[in-house]
Amino acid sequence: MKRTAVTIAGCELEVHEGGSGAPLLFLHPGGGFRPEDPYVELLTATRRVIAPSHPGFGGSELPDWIDHVDDIAHIYLELMDKMGLAKVDVIACSVGGWIAAEMMTKTPERFGKVMLVGPVGVKTGPTDKLDIPDIYVMPPADVPKLMFHDPVKFAVQPAMLSDEELAVNARNRETLALLVWEPYMHNPKLKRRLHRVASPTLFVRGASDGLISAAYLEAYAGLVPGARTATIPAAGHAPQIEQPQAFARMALDFLG
DSSP states (O other): OEEEEEEETTEEEEEEEEOOSSEEEEEOOTTOOOTTSHHHHHHHTTSEEEEEOOTTSTTOOOOTTOOSHHHHHHHHHHHHHHTTOSSEEEEEETHHHHHHHHHHHHOGGGEEEEEEESOOBOOOSOTTSOSSOOTTTSOGGGHHHHHOSSHHHHSOOGGGSOHHHHHHHHHHHHHHHHHHTTTTTBOTTGGGTGGGOOSOEEEEEETTOSSSOHHHHHHHHTTSTTOEEEEETTOOSOHHHHOHHHHHHHHHHHHO
16 A cells, blocks of 8 residues: 655645545545555555554644644544545444544535444443553453454464564554543533434444443444444454454445
8 A cells, every 4th residue: 555644734744545426435544554464455455545643643643732632633634635535434443443433423415335344432331430441451361362253363462572663663652642541431412412423333342342331332332313233253353464354344235
């Protein structure tokens, strides 16, 4: 994929772009975007994929004024303006799903079909209990067990990474904490706005996802008019990584 730098509101964004066909905006999860992952090639075979690195992730800058997911939603709406994307389909994963949900409530008419994969962003359960396990208080070795169906195979092995990759991973984790720490993994106002969404929306989770429960996904989808849910077997919180073929097939079938 081609990598370019685009400046929006004084923030320089790293934008990956590749493939041909109808445009597809891909909003990555907290681990960042890796163009070499197999699902990317499967999507770019039939679609023009545009995948920005969120501010503070990958090679994108993080100005001091950005401290909330809602800030990124506004930046991406302006990025769509700059790239001439009047209307676009979206695949968005985890925190990327939260960003997409915020965008869809602001300008519903600008989005075609939207697939939200293990999205966070709303509070659906009782106030005295977390909907999503707190990944920042548990031992780091336990997080992959919630993230992956096969944590031994897919968990990040720091010893196998270059210094540059380690720095990017640490920066991604630091920025994610800034965005989701308080209130944890949600915007209290978002659930009051999701009725504005006008796009056909598919909520997806991996069957072994230890972060996003089936009950949470169903409750989240219930806030979006006409939304439906689907499950990818033998996958955790990142089905695009563990089951790229099944993920791409579900995505492209839904997007048409």
